[in-house]
Amino acid sequence: MSTARDYGLDEDYEWPRPQEGGWIADDLDELPHLPRRTELIDGSLVFASPQTRFHARTVGLLERALVEQAPDTREVYRNFTVTLNERNRPEPDVVVARAGADTGPKLTRLLPGDVVLAAEVVSEDSVDRDRETKPRKYAAAGIRHFWRVEENDGLPVVYVYELDPATKAYGPVGVFHNRLKLTVPFPIDIDLTAVDRRR
Template sequence: MSAAREYGLDDEYAWPRPPAGGWTADDLDELPNLPPHTELIDGSLVFVSPQTTFHMRTVRLLDTSLFDRAPDEFDVYREFTVTLGDRNRLEPDVLVTRAGADTGPKRTRLLPEDVILVVEVVSEESVERDRDAKPRKYAQAGIRHFWRVEESDGLPVVYVYELDPATRSYAPTGIFHKQLKLDRPFPIDIDLTAIDRRGPQA
């Protein structure tokens, strides 16, 4: 039996056909020919559209800024999956984790208990997922901090949320336009107008 047929793929087109009950988080490591950054939501594969320059530059700004500012007990990942359950494996644009979450160079995913902050930069094709489905799942998994980033006049606007542990849902704590200044999960001060600027930010 071909590898494609073994995993429910059509030999001619190589499009995934889900098994009964949908795919599982483990399947993302085994399925051949998946596009980069494929996610699993409620057992269904989600493919990502080509990203815009705004998305790429915003992710770069937040990734490098958080990495530069994170204390030693934290680590920062970019576009790395988190297994939230057997049928959900999401890939936030930027993540902050406990430093001890790195268990080796061949690891392909993180667990929610290791994740402190997830950041999603909204694209046109991901609006509903990033505003609704994904934050609900991150909150239910117990991830304490969530940022949603949207574009306004070419600049990022950051919507900041913190977990209410009693309801397992996110409560908004602020909207930041030109400057992102927070004291949680650690002191953060990021110039959001520096999205097009090259080199380290002060």
């Protein structure tokens, strides 16, 4: 079981208690001393466990590649929350949004109408959220593109999905090993085997 120290907090830290009905999206900007990477899922605070090396390097690889390849009309964010609705404010590992998007009064969140792509790198503690909960919520909010990234023999495997606007559900586009090459949401070509390269 995680302790306050696992999240960089003092042992005597008193965890916040929700109001009746649970937390709301704006609470993430107001609650003091929340651990880094705190998300709101169905009105409950979710604290991310420490990242593995694979997770950190994969997120870095995707972020760098998308920054290099995104057109000027897009911006790339790492670990940035998206307010899907009042009770859900997840923090995708990588987000591509419209350039100049509204990031809220405290510059801490995006709105789903501005998000072009949400990517989640699956961790041991987030398997159910990343495979089921978050994709369902991203689709319901109208986010057109979703990537789920899993580890296989130390390398990232990217599962790519696109929103079907009629069903408000994601349909699979493909599973990518070694190389991720797509034409949407813009031309993308990522060497997934470079995840451990330093340069």
